[in-house]
Amino acid sequence: MKLYLIRHGETVYNREKRYQGQRDIPLSEEGRAALCPAEIQPPVVYTSPLTRAVETAQILFPNAQLIPVEGLREMCFGIFEGRNYQEMEKDPEYLEWVGSDCSGQIPQGENKHDFSARTLEALESLVCKALEENEETLVIVAHGGTQMAVMEALAVPRKPYHDWCGKNGCGWVLDVSVENWARKELPILEEICCVRGGLR
Secondary structure (H helix, E strand, O other): OEEEEEEOOOOHHHHOOEOOOOOOOOOOHHHHHHEOOOOOOOOEEEEOOOHHHHHHHHHHOOOOEEEEOHHHOOOOOHHHOOOEOOOOOOOHHHHHHHHOOOOOOOOOOOOHHHHHHHHHHHHHHHHHHHHHOOOOEEEEEEOHHHHHHHHHHHEEOOOOHHHHOOOOOEEEEEEOOHHHHHHOOEEEEEEEEOEOOOOO
């Protein structure tokens, strides 16, 4: 089975380098215009319930049934949401979090460990169902954080968490079989991009 893991299109917050987290930010006009239908058109696509992911899936997979999955929400960045690093360069709570390699507890938000565990629990449910039903593809449209959590835990070759954030509208295809899922080692088949002009 092929697992498609795609990040949502560009938002104004992306352009301004702001932490979006669980704020329900829609795609920007430029973000919508940049996306194009994907080469595959599966009957079902799973999404984060946040608007930017749902809108992306509607453009990439216009005929698919979209099923929102609560556990695929982006990481909650708490008091950092809506702000960018320039606005917080002297904020002691932000500096403490960055000093923890962005792994510590965010005030009023999540930490990397809990976020990754939530994401992987949601993914496991979807993968196990798809394998049981002998599906050929499993398509997920979610967030950069979703990609980082999944790819760090499962993708081979191995890379650290922060190396795995794909560009807007882009992502990876992973090879999932009963055997490699049991080992939690999913080979990368290809990098994909559903932005006009391809990878950039």
